[in-house]
Structures are given as C-alpha cells and as structure tokens.
Amino acid sequence: MDKKKIVEVKDISMTYHTFNGETEAIKDISFDVYEGEIVGIVGPSGCGKSTLLSIIAGLIKPSIGEVLVNGKNVTKPSKDIGYMFQRDQLFEWRTILQNVLLGLEIQGSIDRKTMEKAEKLLETYGLGDFKNSYPRQLSGGMRQRAALIRTLMVEPNLLLLDEPFSALDYQTRLAISDEIGLILKKEKKTALLVTHDISEAISLSDRIIVLTKRPARIKDIIKPELTCPDGVWSPIKCREAPEFRYYFNKIWKELDVHV
Amino acid sequence: MYNKPVSEEHIKYLERIRMRRRNILIAQVSILVVGLILWEVAARLKWIDSFITSNPSSIWKLFLEYARKGNLFYHVGISVFENVIGFVAGTGLGILVAIGLWWSDFWARVLDPYMVILNALPKTALAPIIIIWVGAGYSGIIVTAITVSIVVTILNMFISFKSVDEDKIRLLNTFGATKFQVLKKVVLPHSIPTMISTLKVNIGLSWVGVIVGEFLVSKAGIGYLIVYGGQVFKLDLVMMSVFILALICALMYKGISILENKVLKWNE
Ligand SMILES: Nc1ncnc2c1ncn2[C@@H]1O[C@H](COP(=O)(O)OP(=O)(O)OP(=O)(O)O)[C@@H](O)[C@H]1O
Ligand SMILES: [Mg+2]
Numbered sequence: 001m002d003k004k005k006i007v008e009v010k011d012i013s014m015t016y017h018t019f020n021g022e023t024e025a026i027k028d029i030s031f032d033v034y035e036g037e038i039v040g041i042v043g044p045s046g047c048g049k050s051t052l053l054s055i056i057a058g059l060i061k062p063s064i065g066e067v068l069v070n071g072k073n074v075t076k077p078s079k080d081i082g083y084m085f086q087r088d089q090l091f092e093w094r095t096i097l098q099n100v101l102l103g104l105e106i107q108g109s110i111d112r113k114t115m116e117k118a119e120k121l122l123e124t125y126g127l128g129d130f131k132n133s134y135p136r137q138l139s140g141g142m143r144q145r146a147a148l149i150r151t152l153m154v155e156p157n158l159l160l161l162d163e164p165f166s167a168l169d170y171q172t173r174l175a176i177s178d179e180i181g182l183i184l185k186k187e188k189k190t191a192l193l194v195t196h197d198i199s200e201a202i203s204l205s206d207r208i209i210v211l212t213k214r215p216a217r218i219k220d221i222i223k224p225e226l227t228c229p230d231g232v233w234s235p236i237k238c239r240e241a242p243e244f245r246y247y248f249n250k251i252w253k254e255l256d257v258h259v
Numbered sequence: 260m261y262n263k264p265v266s267e268e269h270i271k272y273l274e275r276i277r278m279r280r281r282n283i284l285i286a287q288v289s290i291l292v293v294g295l296i297l298w299e300v301a302a303r304l305k306w307i308d309s310f311i312t313s314n315p316s317s318i319w320k321l322f323l324e325y326a327r328k329g330n331l332f333y334h335v336g337i338s339v340f341e342n343v344i345g346f347v348a349g350t351g352l353g354i355l356v357a358i359g360l361w362w363s364d365f366w367a368r369v370l371d372p373y374m375v376i377l378n379a380l381p382k383t384a385l386a387p388i389i390i391i392w393v394g395a396g397y398s399g400i401i402v403t404a405i406t407v408s409i410v411v412t413i414l415n416m417f418i419s420f421k422s423v424d425e426d427k428i429r430l431l432n433t434f435g436a437t438k439f440q441v442l443k444k445v446v447l448p449h450s451i452p453t454m455i456s457t458l459k460v461n462i463g464l465s466w467v468g469v470i471v472g473e474f475l476v477s478k479a480g481i482g483y484l485i486v487y488g489g490q491v492f493k494l495d496l497v498m499m500s501v502f503i504l505a506l507i508c509a510l511m512y513k514g515i516s517i518l519e520n521k522v523l524k525w526n527e
Contacts, residue, residue: 057433076435083433085426093448093525106434106444134525154434 012065043211345404353412404468
C-alpha cells in the first residue's frame with residue numbers, strides 16, 4: 001500500500017483506575033489507517049471501543065503506547081480530528097446554523113467564507129430550509145446529518161464516529177448510514193467507525209477491525225471484497241452483494257457472542 | 260405543524276378547550292369577588308369584629324388616603340428597591356460562587372458540608388446578627404435578603420452545571436475549547452432554565468428577607484407599615500400592606516414569566 005498513513009496506532013494499552021479497582025480496557029493494539037479509508041471497528045459491548053477512539057482523538061492518554069495522526073504524536077485534541085458521538089449532541093438552544101458553526105466559533109474562524117460554506121453544506125445535504133430551526137424541530141436523521149456537517153465544518157481529515165447511528169430507528173438508520181457513507185466518500189474523508197451492527201460495518205467499511213472482549217485486543221482485520229450491484233458503490237446497495245453473508249457469518253463467529 | 264383545512268372535530272375540540280379556560284378564569288375571579296363581598300357583609304352585619312378583621316371598604320379608603328398623601332409610594336418604593344437589589348444580587352452572587360465550585364472540584368468537595376448545613380439553617384435566624392454587623396438601614400435589610408436566597412441559588416446552579424452531558428463537553432474539547440469556552444458555550448446556556456426558575460424562587464425568598472429585616476429595623480417600607488399597624492392595632496393598615504405585597508409579588512412573577520418566554524424561545 002503506497003497510500004499515506006493518516007493514523008498509526010502503536011502498541012497502546014489502557015487501564016482505568018478508580019477507587020474500587022482498575023479496569024484493563026485495551027491491550028497491545030496496533031494498526032494503521034490510510035488516507036481515504038473507512039475502517040470499521042466492531043467488538044463485544046463494553047470491550048473498550050469508545051476508549052480506543054477517545055485515545056486517538058487525544059481526549060484521554062493511553063497508559064502505554066502512542067498514536068500518530070498525520071505523522072504527529074497525539075497529546076491533545078486537534079483540529080485535524082473530528083469526533084461524532086452516539087447521540088448528536090446538538091445544542092438545543094442554538095439554531096441548526098449556529099450549531100453547525102460551533103467548532104469554528106470555538107476556533108475563532110467564522111468569516112464570510114466559512115458562513116457561505118456552512119450554508120452550502122446545509123443546502124447540499126438537505127437542511128437548507130431548516131438552518132434557522134431549532135434541533136427539536138428536526139427528525140433524528142436530520143439531526144445526525146446536522147451533527148456530521150458540524151464536524152465537517154472544521155475540515156478534519158480524520159473522522160472518528162462512535163456508534164453515530166445507534167440512537168436512530170432501523171429505517172432511518174439504514175438511510176442515514178448510506179447517506180453518511182456517501183458523504184464521507186464524496187468529501188474524501190478518512191474515518192474510523194465504531195458500530196455494534198455487523199451489517200453496517202460490512203456495508204460501510206473498507207476494512208473491519210474485530211476486537212476481543214475486554215481487555216480489547218485485535219482479533220482479526222477483515223477486508224470485505226464486495227461486488228456491489230450495478231457497479232456503483234453505495235453502502236445500501238452493497239448489502240445485496242453475494243459475498244455479504246459470508247463476511248457477516250465470519251464476523252459473527254469471531255465476536256463469539258453467547259446469549 | 261398544523262394542517263390547513265381544519266376538520267369539524269378539531270374546531271369542536273378547540274371550542275371545548277376555550278370554554279374550559281374561560282370557566283377556570285371565571286371561577287378564579289369569583290372566589291376573589293365572593294370572598295371580598297362576604298368579608299364586607301360579615302363586617303357590616305357585625306358577624307365578625309372588624310376591629311380585628313378589618314374590612315375591604317375601609318382598606319380601600321385607607322389605600323386612597325395613603326395614595327393621595329404619597330407616602331404609600333415611598334414605602335412601597337423602598338421595599339421594592341430592597342427586594343430587587345436583594346434577589347438580583349443574591350442570584351448573581353450565587354451564580355458566581357457556583358461557577359467557582361464548578362471550576363474547582365476540590366473546593367466544591369471541601370465546601371459541600373458547609374453548603375448543606377447553611378442550606379438547612381433558617382436564614383432569618385441570622386438577620387439580627389447581619390443587622391448588627393452591616394447596619395440598621397437599607398444595607399442591613401438588603402444583606403439579609405441576599406442571605407436568604409444565595410445558598411439555595413448556589414446549590415441549584417451547581418447541580419445544574421454538573422448535569423451537562425459529559426459528551427457535550429468532550430465535543431467542545433475535540434474542537435480545542437478552553438475551560439472558559441466550555442463554561443460560556445455549554446455550561447451556562449444549558450443552565451438558563453434553572454437560572455430562571457431560581458430567579459422566580461428568589462423573588463419570594465428575597466421578600467422574606469426584606470420583610471424580616473424591616474420588622475427588625477422599622478424605619479420605612481411595607482414591613483415597617485405592617486409592624487407599625489400591628490403595634491397601634493390598625494388592622495386596616497396591616498391588611499392593606501399585605502394586599503399590596505401580594506399584588507407586587509404577582510406582578511414580579513408575571514415579569515419573570517415574560518422574560519422566560521423570551522429567553523427560552525428554543526424550548527417551545
Ligand atoms: N472513565 C472511566 N473510568 C473507569 N472505567 C471506565 C471509564 N470509561 C470506561 N471504563 C470502563 O472501560 C471499559 C471499556 O469502556 P468503553 O466505553 O471503551 O467500551 P465500549 O466498547 O465503547 O462499550 P459500548 O459497547 O458499551 O459502547 C468498560 O468496562 C468501562 O466500564
Ligand atoms: Mg462505547
């Protein structure tokens with residue numbers, strides 16, 4: 001692979017200390033993410049997925065190991081990294097436009113050009129008529145789209161998505177994950193996507209990292225080779241690929257879920 | 260969103276709601292009117308002794324007299340002034356202290372037991388001490404009013420500051436926000452509803468402080484009129500003062516509600 005490495009995770013381990021004891025969340029994880037890739041992360045619940053993303057984002061420090069983003073050591077949150085949470089975290093007291101401008105406002109870089117860009121992105125992704133509405137007037141899917149635009153506005157070249165669709169109902173979730181997948185590809189973003197939905201991971205990701213239960217280690221890295229119908233890439237169409245079931249079963253077995 | 264062509268059923272529904280609202284208002288006004296009439300009649304027919312119960316017509320007469328002479332507005336003005344300074348300062352200082360506690364987790368924990376005890380203590384018990392320390396004038400009364408509302412403001416605001424979703428703060432951190440920006444962009448705006456409800460409560464609490472202060476210092480104000488009326492057994496004066504107090508409280512409460520609707524537009 002001669003593509004540029006965006007993320008290099010080097011032998012990180014993470015242990016949480018609380019008064020009642022210590023929890024080993026992550027153990028000896030290493031992987032790279034290349035430019036333009038969408039990498040899915042799946043693993044049993046509570047295994048340490050959010051912890052892994054927080055470390056890459058520079059929100060917490062690993063106990064051992066280091067993370068490089070764009071070749072630079074991550075020690076604190078950086079402008080190059082955008083984070084999307086499970087719930088959209090739109091601020092209820094701000095209009096959609098004001099919400100979308102939040103990151104720029106913090107960084108003190110709102111001007112004519114960025115305003116125009118915000119309006120254009122809202123327009124492009126179907127929120128143009130809602131820019132002066134408040135979040136509670138929008139549907140779950142629209143809110144999540146606004147949250148994505150808020151992240152894109154600060155022009156990160158790496159996006160960390162922590163189960164961004166899990167608060168949505170199934171239909172909305174299918175539609176919005178398809179849409180967001182297409183947006184990420186169109187804007188040529190590199191992304192790490194944590195999900196507990198195996199189908200979602202297969203349909204959206206170029207590679208999938210499967211984690212063991214806590215403490216999380218890498219169990220396998222899978223590169224799904226899907227032949228999308230009609231030859232056009234779209235997450236929702238990829239679900240119809242003949243190979244889909246094979247990857248689904250493979251990951252399902254590796255996750256080793258006992259009910 | 261409302262559908263434009265409104266159905267027959269919906270019109271009936273709206274009509275029912277309107278009727279109900281009107282009936283509630285009629286009942287509310289009737290209670291007041293009937294109460295006042297009964298009071299007046301009972302006093303005239305000597306069912307009750309109007310020396311100790313007073314009666315609406317003499318209260319009204321006294322009101323006109325005080326209003327004509329102008330000293331009514333003097334007394335009301337002083338009390339309202341003390342009250343407004345009291346609840347604005349009580350709320351403002353309370354919020355500042357709460358911000359301090361939010362900023363420093365260490366001090367929040369250190370001061371926690373003191374806050375709990377101060378909150379449980381009836382603050383009016385401190386009024387004599389405050390008046391001795393600060394002085395037997397407006398300042399003593401205002402400080403008493405502040406004391407009554409500040410502790411509960413600190414506690415309410417601190418709880419509200421702490422209830423901000425952790426992920427909202429993390430979101431700001433991913434944008435590189437400073438602690439001051441976190442305060443300004445999420446913690447304070449998130450707490451505006453609590454601020455307004457605290458303000459509402461504080462108006463009432465501040466009145467407690469003002470009236471108690473005036474009882475003790477007795478130079479001017481509504482509390483002074485009440486104490487004075489009680490001492491010379493002029494129940495008309497006492498009752499009039501209480502009515503005026505009730506009216507002013509109602510007006511202030513209404514004012515805050517209007518403010519609330521303006522500020523919390525997004526919450527509709
Ligand atoms: N701040 C913290 N302090 C102590 N322990 C923590 C903290 N955050 C997470 N943990 C523990 O670390 C483990 C991994 O948590 P994490 O949130 O990373 O898992 P996850 O894979 O994202 O879980 P989920 O599937 O529920 O989202 C859990 O056992 C959790 O209890
Ligand atoms: Mg998680």
